[in-house]
Structures are given as structure tokens and as C-alpha cells.
Amino acid sequence: MKKIIFLLAITFTFTACKDTPKANGKLNIVTTTTMITDLVQNIGGDVVNIQGLMGSGVDPHLYKASAGDVTKLVDADVIFYNGLHLEGKLVEVFEKMGDQAKTPIALADELDKSTLIGSDYFASNYDPHVWFNIEYYKQFAEKVSSILTQKEPDYATTFEDNKKAYIVKLEELQNRIIRIIESLPKEKRVLVTAHDAFNYFGKSYGFEVVGLQGLSTATEAGVQDVQKLAAFIIEKNIKAIFIESSVPKRTIEALQAAVNSKGHDVKIGGTLYSDALGNAGTVEGTYIGMFEYNVNTIVNALK
CATH class of the missing domain: 3.40.50.1980 (Nitrogenase molybdenum iron protein domain)
Structure with missing residues (x-):
């Protein structure tokens, strides 16, 4: 009403x-x-x-x-x-x-x-x-x-x-982005985040992108989603996964815990800006600054 x-x-x-x-x-x-x-x-x-x-x-x-x-x-x-x-x-x-x-x-x-x-x-x-x-x-x-x-x-x-x-x-x-990404071996270009906000990024720069919650944050990840993605991370020997600034970090922390419980060490590589920029007045508060920050964060964590 x-x-x-x-x-x-x-x-x-x-x-x-x-x-x-x-x-x-x-x-x-x-x-x-x-x-x-x-x-x-x-x-x-x-x-x-x-x-x-x-x-x-x-x-x-x-x-x-x-x-x-x-x-x-x-x-x-x-x-x-x-x-x-x-x-x-x-x-x-x-x-x-x-x-x-x-x-x-x-x-x-x-x-x-x-x-x-x-x-x-x-x-x-x-x-x-x-x-x-x-x-x-x-x-x-x-x-x-x-x-x-x-x-x-x-x-x-x-x-x-x-x-x-x-x-x-x-x-x-x-x-600049292309030069940064070229420093990361192709076999390490697997990006795991809270939700699938980075598919266009992956398509443009040759990354396999997997989001825990899918494309929309309106649907929450369940236990099976976490376990399935944990198995994928271990299989691909992925070393880092990423939080997103506009999505609660608990989902990625739960994924990290699930992976670590199986004897595979995966770290949280940092926070990426997906559906929103950073704070006004910061470098990440601009589109250009956000994009370059994300790329540097991803590449440095996955190397």
C-alpha cells in the first residue's frame, strides 16, 4: 500500500x-x-x-x-x-x-x-x-x-x-591498463569477486571472471554457491579473491574460510570498486582513478 x-x-x-x-x-x-x-x-x-x-x-x-x-x-x-x-x-x-x-x-x-x-x-x-x-x-x-x-x-x-x-x-x-595487465601471466588471470560486476572487464582484458552472487546483489549466495566456488578456487590454484566496496564483505570472508578449511591458502587481495566509486576527493572517487586502482589491486594480488 x-x-x-x-x-x-x-x-x-x-x-x-x-x-x-x-x-x-x-x-x-x-x-x-x-x-x-x-x-x-x-x-x-x-x-x-x-x-x-x-x-x-x-x-x-x-x-x-x-x-x-x-x-x-x-x-x-x-x-x-x-x-x-x-x-x-x-x-x-x-x-x-x-x-x-x-x-x-x-x-x-x-x-x-x-x-x-x-x-x-x-x-x-x-x-x-x-x-x-x-x-x-x-x-x-x-x-x-x-x-x-x-x-x-x-x-x-x-x-x-x-x-x-x-x-x-x-x-x-x-x-596504462593494458601495460599493467601484460605483467600478469595469462594463466593467472582469474578474478573472483563478490558478484559478477566485472564481466565486461574480463571480456576486454582476457580475465575469467566468477562472482559469488552472480550478476545482481539482490540475490544472496547460499551454502552450495560458496562450496562450489571454493572447489573452483582450489582447482584453479587461485591465490587471491576480492571484496567489493558496495557489497557486504561477509560473503567473501565466508568463501575464504571455506577454501582455507580444505587446506588451500587463499587471501583477500583487497577491495575493488564495482558498482560505485570511492569517496569524493580521493583518487578512487573518479572513474579513471577507480579503474586504475582496481587493475593495480587485481594484478598485484594475483601475481
Whole structure:
């Protein structure tokens, strides 16, 4: 009942408040995940207002819109989100906005679906963790620049210049990552994490990726899942497994205990940033910093 009332309230609010004046004369942008927030900040710069709904360590699979979020969405001129049902519990909110002037923009809609990794866990039928393919993230950048230019043509040159400069940085990141990964023997490129957020990373850089909880954190791993993965770790002689910042560490700790109980020593290689960036103001609080940190952590632990 509460859910129905909440959705009705959202519908009424969006219908009644379509035209909200810009704060300080700037375009109001709302984003969902920290990865998208960072992207829009790099392209929009100081000429737009940006508010991210999710912060560091927040799991987008389980995130629920608050009353404060609804206010932010109402005040937005543009809303960017990942799509592919990553933000599963926000989908109903976005659907209520579908016929309004502020239709949210799913950046993943820009991607060629034939190149995506399939998944039965999401209504989209695709793995939504597409930001771990840098080429996809560059396409996101193109889309953000295009939309901002449509909404604020007076700053078209600013958006275009910012986009080009950021894409250069992404290409430099790509080159650094490849050099780092080349130092890790191919037979050691097996990545075990809390859930399958790294399949696009694995596909791009030649890693076998196994997640304890599968693609979505909405489903918890059971005892059989732990035992099966423990056997896999022993068989492959894997030396390190990884916690994720947005997933409780107890699942990986239980996996480590199961492996160690069978006489195989496996360590926790560190914490990876999967569905959210690190704290604001840190290197890991940016997409580029997060990606390079993850790669260094993985390679150093598996060597």
C-alpha cells in the first residue's frame, strides 16, 4: 500500500511541476550512479549544476528513491542514468516520468545491444555493468555532450572541448591498463569477486571472471554457491579473491574460510570498486582513478 501511495505521489509531483526554473541560471542535472556523476562533471564542468542520487559504496541494484530524490528529479532539467535495469528499484519512478517533458536518459541505450553480454537476471536481458568497457564509457561521454549541447547550446563549445579532453584521458587510461595487465601471466588471470560486476572487464582484458552472487546483489549466495566456488578456487590454484566496496564483505570472508578449511591458502587481495566509486576527493572517487586502482589491486594480488 505504501508503495502505491508513493508512486501516486511521484506521478502527481512530476505532473504538477514540469517547468522548474534553473538554479543560478544553470542547467540542473541529476545523475544516478557515481560513475555517471563523474562523467557528467567532466563534461558539464562549472556551467551546470549536478546532483548525484547515489554516493560512494551505494549499491544501485538495491537503491530506493527517497522523498528527497523525488524533489531532485522534479527540479532537474536533465536526468542521466545507466539503464539496462541496473537501477532496478528506480525503474518505476522513471517510468512514471516517461510521458513528461523530463524523460530520463538511459545512457546504455546508445550501445549496440549485439555487443553486450546477455543476462537472465535483468529485465533488459543484458549485464548492465557496461562502464567496465572503456569504449562504452566513451560512447556515454558522446551522448552526455550531445544532450547538454541540445539543452544549453550557448555552451556547445565548452561541452565539446571538455568531452574531447576527457576522451583523451580515457584513451591514456586504456594504454596504462593494458601495460599493467601484460605483467600478469595469462594463466593467472582469474578474478573472483563478490558478484559478477566485472564481466565486461574480463571480456576486454582476457580475465575469467566468477562472482559469488552472480550478476545482481539482490540475490544472496547460499551454502552450495560458496562450496562450489571454493572447489573452483582450489582447482584453479587461485591465490587471491576480492571484496567489493558496495557489497557486504561477509560473503567473501565466508568463501575464504571455506577454501582455507580444505587446506588451500587463499587471501583477500583487497577491495575493488564495482558498482560505485570511492569517496569524493580521493583518487578512487573518479572513474579513471577507480579503474586504475582496481587493475593495480587485481594484478598485484594475483601475481
